[in-house]
Amino acid sequence: MMEKNFEKSMKITDFNIEINKENVMALAGCRRGDPVCSEIEEELPELAREMVKAAAPRAYIRFGMMRREEHDDTVIPAVYVLVTAGCGMEQISDGYFKAGEYLSGLLADAIADDYLFQVDGQVMEAVKAECALRHLGVAGRLEAPADIPPEFQQTIMEESGAAEDEMISMTRGFMFCPVKTMAYVLVLTDDEKTFNAQHDCKKCGAKDCRMRKDKTIMIKTVNSESGEETWIECAEGQNLLEAMTGAGVYISAPCGGKGTCGKCRVRITEGRLDASPFERMQFSRLEIKDGLRLACRAYPKSECTVVYGGGEDSFRAVAEFAGTDLSKSPDHGTGDAVLVIAADIGTTTIAISLVEKESRRVVHTVAMINRQRAYGADVIARMQASNEGRRNELQSSIRRDLKQGIDRVLSETAADRRLVEKMAIGCNMTMTHLLLGYPCSTLGVYPFTPVNTGTVEMSLEEILGTRMPGLEKVMAVVLPGISAFVGGDIVAGLLACGFAENQETGLLIDLGTNGEMAIGNSDRILVSSAAAGPAFEGGNISCGVGSVDGAVCSAEIRRGTGTGNASIGERLQDEPGGGEQYELNYETIGRKPPVGICGTGVIEIASELISSKIADETGLMDEKYLDDGYKIADGANGTPIVFTQKDLRELQLAKSAIRAGVETLILKYGISYGDIGTVYLAGGFGFRMNIEKALRIGLLPVQLKGKIKAVGNSSLGGAIRYLTDEHAERDVEKILHAAEEVSLSNQKEFQELYLEHMFF
Ligand code: SF4
Ligand code: FES
Structure with a gap:
C-alpha cells in the first residue's frame, strides 16, 4: 500500500462557506411555528455575516502512520485531521452570553457549529481528492472519546501539525481552545471505493448535539456495475432518492422524483423496506417480492442494502467536433507546451478536453454523465429542484463532476498540471446558473430572466469551490449566453462554426429538449429555441432510454416472408396477426442486448413505420398496433420493447416544433432555403441521427438536403477555439452584438407552421 510519496502534510485556510439557515435553526433547537423561531430567523442573516467575517478557519491534515495499541501495536496508514473555526x-457568542443576550448567544453558537461542520465537509473533499491520487479509501473515522481516548487528541494535534499553530491549544481536561475545533483520525484502506469519513452520531458522545441523527437509518448502497459500496444516512421520513442524491450517490431520476418515469428503480437485497401503495401499483407482486422499489417512493424504516444503477454510466457523450475525434486515446507526455482545458456541460453529459494552446492539438477528451440527472433529466426539473432548496446540492454535484473530469483528463495524459493556463466552459443557461450557484427562480418563469448572461471569469478554485493541487493559478471562463433559452453552448457553437466571420448565411440547430437554433452570418444573427419536449432524448417514450448501451438506435422495416430466425441484437421477426409479414432489423448501441429505444431509434422507427405504411401520414398506426404498440425487440426477462401510438404522437409534437421553428426563423431572416449555405447540426442527437430518415419524417425541410453537416459537439469545439484563437474573445463579442432573439411563441407564423408540420 505504501508508496514513496505517501506521507504528506497540508494546511488549508481557504474555505467557501455559506451559512445554512435550516441547519442553524436545527442547531439552535428551533421548531417552525415557535415565536422565538421567527425572531431568530430575522436576526440570522446579519449575525451570520458578522460571524463569517470573524472566522479564522484552518485545517491541518497529515497522511502518516498510526500505532494501534488495542491491535497489538500494529502500525496502520492513517490521516490525522484537526479542523478549527x-x-x-x-x-x-461569549460576548452575547456575558451581556445576557442569550438568544443571540445561542444563535451565534449555532452559526459557529454550522460553520465548523461545513469546513469539515470541505476538508473531507480535500482528503478524498488526496486519497484518490494515492488509490486509497477511508475505512473509518476515529473520534474521542468513542473510538480513541481523549488524550489522543494531543497526538492528533502534534501529528497533524496544528501544535505549531499558536492559536490552537488544549486544556488539561483535553478541551480544545478554540472550542469550535475537532480532531480525528481517518483509517485508510486499500479499497479506494470506500470512503467512510463522516462522523457517526451513533458513536458520538456529544449527547446535546442538535444535529444528532440517531433516528437516522443507515443504508448500504451498492452500484450494480462497479460494485462500489457506500453507506449513507437516511433520516426517518426521507425517501431513498433524496438520501442518495444528498450523499452524492448517483441514481438516475429523469422525472425528478415525481414518480412518473419509473427509472429510479432499485433492488433491496438485504433488510426490509416495505413497498408503498404507489410501488404496489407500479410493480407486479413478483417484482415487489424480488425487492424492486422506486427510490423516490421508498421510505426506509430500518437498515437495508440497496442495489442501484445499471446502464446510465455507459451514456454516450459526443466528443467529436467538425470531423475531429477528440476522444482518441490519451497522448501521454505533453512536453512543455502550454495547456488549456475546454469543457462542455450539457444537461445529460459533460465532455472535457485537454488541448495544447499553441498547436491547438487536442491531447485527450473525457466524457461523462452529468450526475445532476439525479435531480431530473431536463432543465425544468433541475430548476425546480434548485428552487425547492437544493441549489447547493446541485452546485456541488456539477462541481464534483467537473473536478473529477479535470482530474481524469490530466491524469490519463500524465500532463504537468503547472502547464495548464486557462479553462473555458460552454453550457446552457440553466447549467450556468447551477454551476455558479445562481438562483433559478426567475429563469424558468415569465419573463424568463437570467441572473447574468455575461462572460464570467474567475479562478478555477472559485468555480469548483475547492482547490485542485497544481491548478491554483488557473483562471476559468464561463462563456456568455444570449437569453434564458440561448446559452453559452450556442454562443460557443456559433463561434466554432465561424458565424463571426462567415459572409455566407448558415443555420445552426442543436436538437434536444429545447431545440436551439440560429441563422445568420457575421452581420446579423437571429437566435431562437423551440420547446420540443424530451422525445429526442428518449423521454416520454414508453420504452424510451437515453443513448446508453443496448438502446435501439437504428431500425429498418421490410415486407418479408418471415423465416423465424430472429437473433437478438440483429434481427427480429414480426408477425402482425396474419396477412402481410414484416421483417425488422435493428441495431443497438454497443451491439448490446436491447434495453429500450433512444432518440435516434425513435426517429428511425417512425420513419420506417411511415414508409412501410404501418402508420399513415396523419400518424395513425394500423389498428393492429393501437393497443399494444409495434414490437421492436424482446428486452430483459422477455419484456417486449414496443413503439406505441402515443410514442408516435410525442414524436410528431417534437418534430413539428423544430420544423416550424426553423421555418419561422428563415422567414424572419427574410431569405429562402436556397440562400442558406450550410446547416450545422450540433449535439449528440444530431450527430448520430440518420439525416435521410429525419428528412423523411419532415423534421427538416428536404430543400436543405445536401447542405446538412452533423458537426458534433460544437459547444466543446467553441470552448476550444475560445482558448486557442487569439481573436476568439473579439469574435464572441461580435456574435453577441449581431445576435437578436426571436421568441417563437409570439409568432403567428410559428403557430400555423406548427400545425401544418404535424403530419408526415
Ligand atoms: S452528534 Fe452527530 S452531528 Fe453531532 S457532533 Fe456528534 S457526530 Fe457530529
Ligand atoms: S419515478 Fe422518476 S425519479 Fe422515481
Whole structure:
C-alpha cells in the first residue's frame, strides 16, 4: 500500500462557506411555528455575516502512520485531521452570553457549529481528492472519546501539525481552545471505493448535539456495475432518492422524483423496506417480492442494502467536433507546451478536453454523465429542484463532476498540471446558473430572466469551490449566453462554426429538449429555441432510454416472408396477426442486448413505420398496433420493447416544433432555403441521427438536403477555439452584438407552421 510519496502534510485556510439557515435553526433547537423561531430567523442573516467575517478557519491534515495499541501495536496508514473555526466566532457568542443576550448567544453558537461542520465537509473533499491520487479509501473515522481516548487528541494535534499553530491549544481536561475545533483520525484502506469519513452520531458522545441523527437509518448502497459500496444516512421520513442524491450517490431520476418515469428503480437485497401503495401499483407482486422499489417512493424504516444503477454510466457523450475525434486515446507526455482545458456541460453529459494552446492539438477528451440527472433529466426539473432548496446540492454535484473530469483528463495524459493556463466552459443557461450557484427562480418563469448572461471569469478554485493541487493559478471562463433559452453552448457553437466571420448565411440547430437554433452570418444573427419536449432524448417514450448501451438506435422495416430466425441484437421477426409479414432489423448501441429505444431509434422507427405504411401520414398506426404498440425487440426477462401510438404522437409534437421553428426563423431572416449555405447540426442527437430518415419524417425541410453537416459537439469545439484563437474573445463579442432573439411563441407564423408540420 505504501508508496514513496505517501506521507504528506497540508494546511488549508481557504474555505467557501455559506451559512445554512435550516441547519442553524436545527442547531439552535428551533421548531417552525415557535415565536422565538421567527425572531431568530430575522436576526440570522446579519449575525451570520458578522460571524463569517470573524472566522479564522484552518485545517491541518497529515497522511502518516498510526500505532494501534488495542491491535497489538500494529502500525496502520492513517490521516490525522484537526479542523478549527478559530477564536473570533466564539468571542462573539461569549460576548452575547456575558451581556445576557442569550438568544443571540445561542444563535451565534449555532452559526459557529454550522460553520465548523461545513469546513469539515470541505476538508473531507480535500482528503478524498488526496486519497484518490494515492488509490486509497477511508475505512473509518476515529473520534474521542468513542473510538480513541481523549488524550489522543494531543497526538492528533502534534501529528497533524496544528501544535505549531499558536492559536490552537488544549486544556488539561483535553478541551480544545478554540472550542469550535475537532480532531480525528481517518483509517485508510486499500479499497479506494470506500470512503467512510463522516462522523457517526451513533458513536458520538456529544449527547446535546442538535444535529444528532440517531433516528437516522443507515443504508448500504451498492452500484450494480462497479460494485462500489457506500453507506449513507437516511433520516426517518426521507425517501431513498433524496438520501442518495444528498450523499452524492448517483441514481438516475429523469422525472425528478415525481414518480412518473419509473427509472429510479432499485433492488433491496438485504433488510426490509416495505413497498408503498404507489410501488404496489407500479410493480407486479413478483417484482415487489424480488425487492424492486422506486427510490423516490421508498421510505426506509430500518437498515437495508440497496442495489442501484445499471446502464446510465455507459451514456454516450459526443466528443467529436467538425470531423475531429477528440476522444482518441490519451497522448501521454505533453512536453512543455502550454495547456488549456475546454469543457462542455450539457444537461445529460459533460465532455472535457485537454488541448495544447499553441498547436491547438487536442491531447485527450473525457466524457461523462452529468450526475445532476439525479435531480431530473431536463432543465425544468433541475430548476425546480434548485428552487425547492437544493441549489447547493446541485452546485456541488456539477462541481464534483467537473473536478473529477479535470482530474481524469490530466491524469490519463500524465500532463504537468503547472502547464495548464486557462479553462473555458460552454453550457446552457440553466447549467450556468447551477454551476455558479445562481438562483433559478426567475429563469424558468415569465419573463424568463437570467441572473447574468455575461462572460464570467474567475479562478478555477472559485468555480469548483475547492482547490485542485497544481491548478491554483488557473483562471476559468464561463462563456456568455444570449437569453434564458440561448446559452453559452450556442454562443460557443456559433463561434466554432465561424458565424463571426462567415459572409455566407448558415443555420445552426442543436436538437434536444429545447431545440436551439440560429441563422445568420457575421452581420446579423437571429437566435431562437423551440420547446420540443424530451422525445429526442428518449423521454416520454414508453420504452424510451437515453443513448446508453443496448438502446435501439437504428431500425429498418421490410415486407418479408418471415423465416423465424430472429437473433437478438440483429434481427427480429414480426408477425402482425396474419396477412402481410414484416421483417425488422435493428441495431443497438454497443451491439448490446436491447434495453429500450433512444432518440435516434425513435426517429428511425417512425420513419420506417411511415414508409412501410404501418402508420399513415396523419400518424395513425394500423389498428393492429393501437393497443399494444409495434414490437421492436424482446428486452430483459422477455419484456417486449414496443413503439406505441402515443410514442408516435410525442414524436410528431417534437418534430413539428423544430420544423416550424426553423421555418419561422428563415422567414424572419427574410431569405429562402436556397440562400442558406450550410446547416450545422450540433449535439449528440444530431450527430448520430440518420439525416435521410429525419428528412423523411419532415423534421427538416428536404430543400436543405445536401447542405446538412452533423458537426458534433460544437459547444466543446467553441470552448476550444475560445482558448486557442487569439481573436476568439473579439469574435464572441461580435456574435453577441449581431445576435437578436426571436421568441417563437409570439409568432403567428410559428403557430400555423406548427400545425401544418404535424403530419408526415
Ligand atoms: S452528534 Fe452527530 S452531528 Fe453531532 S457532533 Fe456528534 S457526530 Fe457530529
Ligand atoms: S419515478 Fe422518476 S425519479 Fe422515481
